């Protein structure tokens with residue numbers, strides 16, 4: 001299956017939570033495609049973020065303001081099953097989870113698919129892609145972590161590039177429309193290399209919402225245009 005259109009997915013982990021709706025509206029208006037919504041439980045990962053209530057408020061705000069972008073809920077929650085329905089009701093469009101956080105990967109994927117959402121598996125730097133073997137027919141997204149999950153602002157782990165290439169081969173062999181997403185340490189400087197490895201969905205938190213862009217009046221337009229220009233080079 002040919003690579004899908006490139007999507008830039010700002011991670012709201014690095015947004016200003018005191019003005020989350022405004023930050024999301026501005027970043028989508030600046031040309032981003034997807035809202036990457038990081039959910040951390042202080043158990044599966046050593047950090048605590050936001051849950052379904054915030055997802056629902058954000059979705060309602062987006063609908064009211066005409067902000068048209070899918071919400072990509074990255075669940076770093078163990079066990080994951082109980083919270084899946086809450087995120088489906090809260091307006092998430094994609095739900096991805098980590099194989100280590102599910103007792104029955106096929107069952108958890110089924111909960112997401114039966115709720116009418118797109119489903120994906122997330123692979124930490126040391127997690128094998130073999131978890132995909134028997135569930136490729138239920139997957140809409142593969143998310144490769146290029147940092148260990150838990151925090152924004154970490155450095156990109158280069159081994160993720162080889163994993164992206166392997167995942168791209170699996171997607172091509174499946175003949176299905178499966179998005180290949182990267183998460184962690186993605187910036188203007190390395191996005192072209194990531195795209196060349198087969199990625200089509202680029203999460204970036206600190207690279208978009210970071211300090212460098214905080215004081216700029218066109219703060220998100222500039223960085224997203226630069227990312228698009230780099231992606232065009234990678235074609």
Ligand SMILES: O=C(CO)[C@H](O)[C@H](O)COP(=O)(O)O
Nearest residue numbers: 149150152153184185205206
């Ligand atoms: O899932 C995550 C961390 O677990 C975040 O999505 C990720 O770290 C994005 O932040 P940054 O682009 O700053 O690395």
Ligand SMILES: [Fe+2]
Nearest residue numbers: 011038074183
């Ligand atoms: Fe994430």
